[in-house]
Amino acid sequence: MALDPGTEALARLAEERVDHRFKGLPPDADGLTVGELAAQRRNLFTGGFSTPVLALSAERLDHNLRLMETYATRHGLAFAPHGKTSMAPRLFRRQIEHGAWGITLAVPHQVRVARAYGVRRVFLANELVDPAALRWTAAELAADPGFSFVCYVDSVRGVELMDAALRGAARPLDVVVELAAGEGARTGVRTEEECAAVADAVAAAPTLRLVGVAGYEGEVPGADPERVHAWLRRLVALAVDFDEAGRFAGVDEIVVSAGGSAWFDTVADVFAGIPELSLPVLKLLRSGAYVSHDDGHYRRITPFNRVPGEGALEPAFRLWAQVVSRPSAEQAFVNAGKRDAAYDLDLPLAQVVRRDGVERAAAGIEVSALSDQHAWLRTAPDADLEVGDWVGLGLSHPCTSFDKWQLIPLAEADGTVVDYIRTFF
Secondary structure (H helix, E strand, O other): OOOOHHHHHHHHHOOOEOOOOOOOOOHHHOOOEHHHHHHOOOEOOOOOOOOOEEEEEHHHHHHHHHHHHHHHHHOOOEEOOEHHHOOOHHHHHHHHHOOOOOEEEOOHHHHHHHHHOOOOEEEEEEEOOOHHHHHHHHHHHHHOOOOEEEEEEOOHHHHHHHHHHHOOOOOOEEEEEEEOOOOOOOOOEOOHHHHHHHHHHHHOOOOEEEEEEEOOHHHOOOOOHHHHHHHHHHHHHHHHHHHHOOOOOOOOOEEEEEOOOOOHHHHHHHHOOOOOOOOOEEEEEOOOHHHOOOOOHHHHHOHHHOOHHHOOOOOOEEEEEEEEEEEEOOEEEEOOOOOOOOOOOOOOEEEEEEEOOEEEEOOOEEEEEEOOOOEEEEEOOOOOOOOOOEEEEEOOOOHHHHOOOOEEEEEOOOOEEEEEEEOOO
16 A cells, blocks of 8 residues: 555655764764664664764653643544644644644745645644745645645735735635734734634635734733633634624634643633634644643743642753863763753753763752853852763743754653654754
8 A cells, every 4th residue: 555645755755865964973883774773673872882972861752742642632632733843744743643633834935845845734723824835825725625724814915915925726625713812912812803803804805814823922911820811712702703693604613722831721721712613623732842841931931830649741952062171070061052942932951961981960060141052050069060061951932942853863751862853944
């Protein structure tokens, strides 16, 4: 039986040759395919990998995928995790295998990547007004009756531009009106009256079809449980009003979508109270950072801190760097910096030190600054750290961790590398 094009494309990732393009991989692996290197099951610490090297925990990745699958099912939510976090087709496939309805994306390039690797349902959390991208999307919809695509609209002008670019398209483009999270927030329509005007414009555009409402509660100004609840209730009320006004004629279900990585418990709570509408409701959650979680920002803000009985995500990234200078008892430098580590939300955290195959806690060691290719370590007088030691760093913000690495080793707890995750940014 022939493989579908997406599965074939994923299989071809294993045929890519390893070379100088990919940081941290063993120099003696040059010329091997990714599949051949994975089959060798080299050890991250003894198999020739060079520092800096970013590794993703196989066990923790699996745990996070299973946890969010269980969470969404328990709360009656469809799940379209935001793919801009990883831009890794292998992880998209894993997420879909773990029950995801589809993948959320932000810009046309990301949609092209997802389509190249077989993603059948895409939610674009942005208004799409670029004519070339709209025509490409229309062609994808025409060529594949099984392809489902939904995007935001947040202005009458945007609707007009979309309609002009899509004239002659074989299928209408499904859209949801984006309700802004408040004055001064990011994108979205500011008032319910303006939402109605945008919906009217969609109804008048033969190339578009209104299928629901959506937004992003993470942009609620001064976000706290009460304010996020209030905004989500506005979103649900907008869906109810649109339904009562007959705005969803000709669709099979009504999409109501929200949910970043900080407030998905609140989304689950409010969406559980969506009243019965004239059509089934697709309650679509879009959290993305869960896939790797982190040791900083998302560890602090995850909803699982508020609902510990639901489980806990586990940080899956660790960046390994090597001590290359120890100029004083109070200072050391490792060979990973801004080119390798996320630093937009928090500096990396020194977690462990490896020497001669023995791993121990990084006691008395703190990352104080980053240069392009160095992390500055502040060390207590009694910190045991020498030139040549490997330091394992925890990272904050998955999105800017993934995008610095094109091929990431997926390693088991003992360091055995079982696969490699290709990213496309």
